[in-house]
Amino acid sequence: MEKKRIAILGAGESGVGAAMLAQKHGYDVFVSDFGTIPSQYKEKLEALNIVFEENTHTAAEILKAVEVIKSPGIPDTAGIIKEIRSRNIPVLSEIxxxxxxxxxxxxxxxxxxxxxxxxxxxxxxxxxxxxxxxxxxxxxxxxxxxxxxxxxxxxxxxxxxxxxxxxxxxxxxxxxxxxxxxxxxxxxxxxxxxxxxxxxxxxxxxxxxxxxxxxxxxxxxxxxxxxxxxxxxxxxxxxxxxxxxxxxxxxxxxxxxxxxxxxxxxxxxxxxxxxxxxxxxxxxxxxxxxxxxxxxxxxxxxxxxFKNIEHRLEHVARISGVDYINDSKATNVNSTWYALESVGTDVILIMGGVDKGNDYDMLKDMVRQKVKAIVCLGKDNKRIHEAFEDDVEIIVNTFSAHEAVQVAYHLAKKGNTVLLSPACASFDLFKNYEDRGNQFKAAVKEL
CATH class of the missing domain: 3.40.1190.10 (Mur-like, catalytic domain)
Structure with missing residues (x-):
């Protein structure tokens, strides 16, 4: 009897896990990633003899599936998803x-x-x-x-x-x-x-x-x-x-x-x-x-x-009376609001990145009360300048974690907090928010 095929789009943590489970339950598994598959996941797929492709989606192979499991990061507007749905093939999550x-x-x-x-x-x-x-x-x-x-x-x-x-x-x-x-x-x-x-x-x-x-x-x-x-x-x-x-x-x-x-x-x-x-x-x-x-x-x-997770209001160091906090996981405005709310000192705020249609209005009061300077970390910081130019005296552009930390170090006074809480996604300058947080921590340790 021919095995039923399950196609899995995206070969990250959830995709490879789904592939392992589908194989265990007797499916013919095909994994397809439109980007490059990280080596640790490629090795897992190879060890299990699961067929995979990277940097492309071969529609002919994917459309043989009775079901498609897609990575949460793939939007419904993606061409391959539209094609799958047009054939009435169910698309579901790994969960x-x-x-x-x-x-x-x-x-x-x-x-x-x-x-x-x-x-x-x-x-x-x-x-x-x-x-x-x-x-x-x-x-x-x-x-x-x-x-x-x-x-x-x-x-x-x-x-x-x-x-x-x-x-x-x-x-x-x-x-x-x-x-x-x-x-x-x-x-x-x-x-x-x-x-x-x-x-x-x-x-x-x-x-x-x-x-x-x-x-x-x-x-x-x-x-x-x-x-x-x-x-x-x-x-x-x-x-x-x-x-x-x-x-x-x-x-x-x-x-x-x-x-x-x-x-x-x-x-x-x-x-x-x-x-x-x-x-x-x-x-x-x-x-x-x-x-x-x-x-x-x-x-x-x-x-x-309880000890909180890495990249969420993570205390990195205290240097010359200044605290350095890594909140790289704050990829939206509300998270940054919460971060500012939980800090009891004046703040040098490092923010910026890929703006997901942010409305910065909710931050304005908190920024006025607590933020002495904003250090932008991103390729395009225009909207941050427009949002806060009346609320903060100093807004500086930087293009690497190292540069952002150096600038913040010179702006901070004893008793202040340097807070990385970007309110934005990280894909313009970093692989992901973890990469951004790790580069920030490395730069702080160099001070």
Whole structure:
């Protein structure tokens, strides 16, 4: 009997993981990447004798597939995707495909900002509490690769809107939506409503047995909730008002009350993650932990000793009384707002890169209050100059991480913070945000 073909577009972490899982389940696998495949992934494909191509998409081979698994980074407007869809071949995400082959339960975390931190914190709490738990999605090792080779009871998955767009039968046992702010609007016809609808797909297929956790202070989330029917049990969280079942902040204490006989109360001073936005992230993770009946002492301990991820408000060094912080993962305006909000000193802000249709207005007040100078790091900084020329005295253009750090070093005074928080994607000067963050850290270490 001839094997059914699965074509996989994109040979990064998710694509290669999907290829491994598809091969394990007896499919004829063909992997196609329009760019160059990184050597570590090429070696994996070769070791498994999986057929692949790079720097091209051969339509004749791809269109033989019964299903196509595409990388989240490939837009629906790509020619090959249009051709696949015109033949009515289903296009799905690696997450959708992998879920078919596991009985594990999933905790799925999405939001414009904070999802990586919240995913990592949730995983940290669950793992410390002794649960048999995996970490995947937009972070760590591919979900499909882990389903192919591991046997977890639970997965904590960081889910982007691009992944959600290609998820249909998938169901989150516990879904978390942190916030909805303008991001990636270039993929959503520049309409926030389209992007919000994409985020709400996190609740699709949920039943009354499932859980949906969301921010009751987020206007766009509340708006989007009016357009969908949510069948799951809902637990909101807020720092503005008391919540009967969920989490809230009162006189600098977080209260998590899922079970009224076993409430968790914790001072925000005990949290490893500081800043207003991190109170939200901690509440969301705390609700997940309480839903899973993890003991209060274990939750407190994990929330107190958590170390944040690389490139997210990562303290690099203190040199001559100046702190250097790497927040390269801040690829949208809202993330940069949060970064500025969490820094308690005057800031020399390094920002810029590929602008995804950014609206810098929301940053203006924060920039006026805290930013002494902006060091632009990007090929085209015109929009940053236009946005902030009335708010900041000094705006300087630089074209490498080394140059940006040197300029910031000369502008900073003792007690200041040099913050790399770009509000933009990195593809003009760097491979990705990790490359940008690593080059920034290397430049700081040379000072």
């Amino acid at each position: 959708e495909f992998a879920k078919r082959y596991t009985k594990a339960k999933t905790i799925c975390i999405t939001g414009s900002n904070g999802k990586t931190t919240t995913t990592m914190l949730t995983y940290h709490i669950l793992k410390n509490a002794g649960l048999n738990v995996g970490l995947a999605g937009n972070i760590g090792h591919s979900f499909a690769a882990q389903v192919a080779s591991a046997d977890f009871d639970w997965y904590v998955l960081e889910i982007s809107s691009f992944m959600l767009d290609d998820m249909y039968d998938f169901k989150a046992d516990i879904a978390v939506l942190l916030n909805i702010t303008p991001d990636h609007l270039d993929r959503y016809d520049y309409k926030l409503g389209n992007y919000a609808a994409s985020k709400m797909r996190i609740t699709q297929n949920q039943t009354s047995e499932d859980i949906f956790i969301y921010c009751a202070d987020d206007e766009e989330t509340l708006k989007a909730l009016k357009n969908v029917k949510v069948d799951s049990k809902t637990y909101p969280f807020s720092i503005r008002k008391k919540i009967e079942k969920g989490a809230y902040l009162e006189s600098n204490n977080i209260h998590i009350n899922i079970n009224l006989n076993d409430q968790l109360t914790m001072s925000i001073t005990e949290l490893a993650l500081q800043g207003k936005h991190n109170i939200y992230n901690s509440m969301a993770s705390g609700i997940v932990a309480k839903v899973l009946d993890i003991r209060n002492t274990a939750i407190r301990e994990s929330m107190g000793d």
